Amino acid sequence: MRVFGRIAVKFRYLVVLIWVGVTIVCVTFLPSLSSVLNSDNSAFLPSDSPSLHALQLDNPFQATGGATTLVVASRNDTQLSADDQTAFTTVLNSIKGVAHIKNVRDQGISSDGKAHKALLEFDIGTGSPDAENIINTIRAKFTSQNLPTGLSFNLTGQLASTVDNNKASADAQRLTQTLSNLAILIMLVLVYRAILAPILTLLAPVLVLILSGPVIAGLVTTGIIQASSVTQAILTILVLGAGTDYGLFLTLRMHEELRRGLTPHEAVIEAVDKVGESISFSAGTVIGAMLCLLLASFGIYRGLGPSLAIAIALMLLAALTFLPALLAIFGKWLFWPAKLKVGVVEKPGAWGQIAVKVVEHPIITLVLGIVAFGGLSIAVFGYSPAGFGGSNTGPSGYDSANGTAAIAAHYPPAVVNPTTVLLKFSDPVWSDLSKVQQAEQSLEKTPVFRSVSGPLNPNGTAITTAQLQSLYSQLGSPSTLAATPPASSQISAQTYNAYRAIAQFISPDGKTVAFYTTLSAGDPTSTPALNAVPSIRKSVSDIAGQVGAVDNGVNGMAAVGYDVSTASDNDLFRIVPIVMLLIALLLALVMRSLVAPIYLVLSVALSFGASFGIAVLIFMTFGGQSGLNFVLPFLMFVFLMALGEDYNILVMSRIREEAQKFSLHTAITDALNATGTTVTSAGLILAATFAVSGIFGATDQIRQLGTGIAIGVILDTFLVRTLLVPSVVALVGRWNWWPSALYRKQEVVERAMDLQAR
Structure with a gap:
């Protein structure tokens, strides 16, 4: 010394x-x-955590290894017009050129017709030093476009929040x-x-x-x-x-x-x-x-x-x-x-x-x-x-918090901060949609869930298995559809948009099905919801066995x-x-x-x-x-x-x-x-x-x-x-x-x- x-x-x-x-x-x-810095607690979990296994099952819907965020266009007073939809498509196309964006997935229009959202996938994580610049660049796209009066664009979800x-x-x-x-x-x-x-x-x-x-x-x-x-x-x-x-x-x-x-x-x-x-x-x-x-x-x-x-x-x-x-x-x-x-x-x-x-x-x-x-x-x-669970939304007054509020106002409760149930099958479910119907009905009857949103009610619009099978026969996989129906199609715009939204529930290969749920125990960030996770996982596992799924998982803030x-x-x-x-x-x-x-x-x-x-x-x-x-x-x-x-x-x-x-x-x-x-x-x-x-x-x-x-x-x-x-x-x-x-x-x-x- x-x-x-x-x-x-x-x-x-x-x-x-x-x-x-x-x-x-x-x-x-x-x-x-x-x-x-990274505020996502799931990013720090041990590799053998059940939540990370569920995240792997969720890969067809949002690829693992990178962060995601949501683009939301909405109106408070009237339904989205044709000009609004054109503006939404224009914004998405401009976003596709932003660095580190891996994929853009349209998730459809809300049942009240006042909101439209899309999922952006990135090849970087939430802790990347490039994250802030990317989010700022995307938000700048909103202001640089000549948007229709009264149409709001927000960026929310994982990376933006x-x-x-x-x-x-x-x-x-x-x-x-x-x-x-x-x-x-x-x-x-x-x-x-x-x-x-x-x-x-x-x-x-x-x-x-x-x-x-x-x-x-x-x-x-x-x-x-x-x-x-x-x-x-x-x-x-x-x-x-x-x-x-x-x-x-x-x-x-x-x-x-x-x-x-x-x-x-x-x-x-x-x-x-x-x-x-x-x-x-x-x-x-x-x-x-x-x-x-x-x-x-x-x-x-x-x-x-x-x-x-x-x-x-x-x-x-x-x-x-x-x-x-x-x-x-x-x-x-x-x-x-x-x-x-x-x-x-x-x-x-x-x-x-x-x-x-x-x-x-x-x-x-x-x-x-x-x-x-x-x-x-x-x-x-x-x-x-x-x-x-960490923070599931941005701080009050920020764009991400406003985006979360827009989703909550126009989409079913299970879409806002869902606990996602994932079932994986050995064969595509398009050949037997009764499995999807049975799974959704069983989840709705299970006491641990308050509400369920899935392929048969995408974004709040009900679709029967017969309608779903018919739409699949006419249009093919919902993940491949354009933003507007073909000129020769007789399908209504509402039905077409609802079918396109099913891409967030049925994977492109048809083997993985997702269901968004809300929990009877309360907010997924609460301690009661956390304590209910063992029961939730057991219920999902039992249902998976009943419908013949080969794998299952529960993803969301309660599970994390x-x-x-x-x-x-x-x-x-x-x-x-x-x-x-x-x-x-x-x-x-x-x-x-x-x-x-x-x-x-x-x-x-x-x-x-x-x-x-x-x-x-x-x-x-x-x-x-x-x-x-x-x-x-x-x-x-x-x-x-x-x-x-x-x-x-x-x-x-x-x-x-x-x-x-x-x-x-x-x-x-x-x-x-x-x-x-x-x-x-x-x-x-x-x-x-x-x-x-x-x-x-x-x-x-x-x-x-x-x-x-x-x-x-x-x-x-x-x-x-x-x-x-x-x-x-x-x-x-x-x-x-x-x-x-x-x-x-x-x-x-x-x-x-x-x-x-x-």
Whole structure:
């Protein structure tokens, strides 16, 4: 650590120039993180998920491997005219030339004649950096055409909604980042009572945040990692919060060394030497916890882990090089206009006085803490998960949300956000349409479905099997038909359009049949719908057997949600013990002890239980929400376990440092007096950073996560780290340091104190 400090001081200007130069290069030549995010939870499922199997069955209707979106033309007052239909065809033809469009499938006119929609298939996924440009290009086609007055065109569905959600998230992210920076700066000014120190402390995490986004995005584009909409939000608050913590640890220790009479350069080197190890192991716990997520089966976790690990690794490097270089450049001016009192021993502050009480009454302190935290943890049993399916529409006010509203207004309910039932047969169903009729009737009678839309009622227009067979004989496969009926045809326009719409229900080869359904359990994004998925899949499997289908599947947000829930729960129970073990090992290294890590890890687990219980009370008991986002317990645990140990390491390292010179009780008092302000300041700043996301986050997911972690950090800072942990240290005595040499040294001190007492 001392070497890092000396290099940063000696080559201070070069170090700053290298960091700034590398950041400029990465921002210039690498994509932005927001351009590669993916908000589709199904894209992160394990390859053996039933939902992905259903997606393969759905391939004849919308090819897998690429995203889809919907073009909707509609009128609110009258039916679409011939000019409207011509305009729709013209727009579709112009769209076909847009890059990455693989296919355009006309899905027909609504039964009320006021809307017409088509499916666009792409050869890129929702996380492609080209997605936004493509969607903007298509929407520009709408405005460039001379459209009939009153005809509205909207782009909705998977890719368009993802782009709009990402844009809304980016807007909210900019607001969150601005407010976070402002909150951190104000709190740093209050802590330092100076002008330059707060700015430089914040400058390092801001630079790392600017740098880490393009670096992570570059890795995403190579396919090495995945990035969800959660990644960017968590990245911002984690880097700003943790980076400010590291800056506080370093800068306040430099201030302490300056008061001892060291020169600014000597103070920087001494500060890096004394707290560099604490910062390194603090970052190491976060990096280690994040890398454990590589073991997850759910791609959101597996992509989030390395992304955040990279960011914290860069933050650690900046804390040991870039920030010390800045501190060395500005020296004593850092703390202007406050006056440095060199050589003056300050009286014990509030935390020193509290430490005395804790040391005198450790049992009472510990028992009261455990009872309070245990009581709050009971609320965890009221937890119910939600938010599995992701967003099925664009944000309010955006084009994709308007498109979804247009489909809902003119098409059957099952078309808007369907749970799709897929049946595959060994032979084309055109030879025996009774199988299709039997399947549709059986699905309608099944209690798990509220409504069914299929080949016999496309877009709300009823067609008998006899009519369907006759139309097939006259016109051939519906997937090959032109937008208008042949001039010689006697078929009405309504019947012709209804038959063309069957292309979305019967595959071109006639072997796969799709049915759009709504669920009796409610909205497919709800928890009741998710819980109904096993029954839905069983019912579909039974019907498939009855009609002779060789394969079947259920596709949609409820099915995806259930598979996401299964993967997430499996990861939770598998990875949490690994994270606890890894952090315990890191703590054992920095503490040189096998005893201290046990209660340090348990203290954070207790803090997690209490903070999660409070989150349940806030959002479910008092907030009236049906559940908390499914990522909340997992990510709250990982982040609180990793971030909570930051303060554990700082406090315990200082206790260990003081215990080399004094008795344990004196060491606890001196350490809390020295670090109390640092820990509470850092904790308040970290909590404020997460709280900003809890208030201004773009989604319920981000708001709940920000609020939950902010609560956990506050509990950790003011109760666990400064009250419960010191009380345990006082009770355990010299065994805190077993089997290191300090254990034996403290034993000698205890004997001497015992003799003196006698």
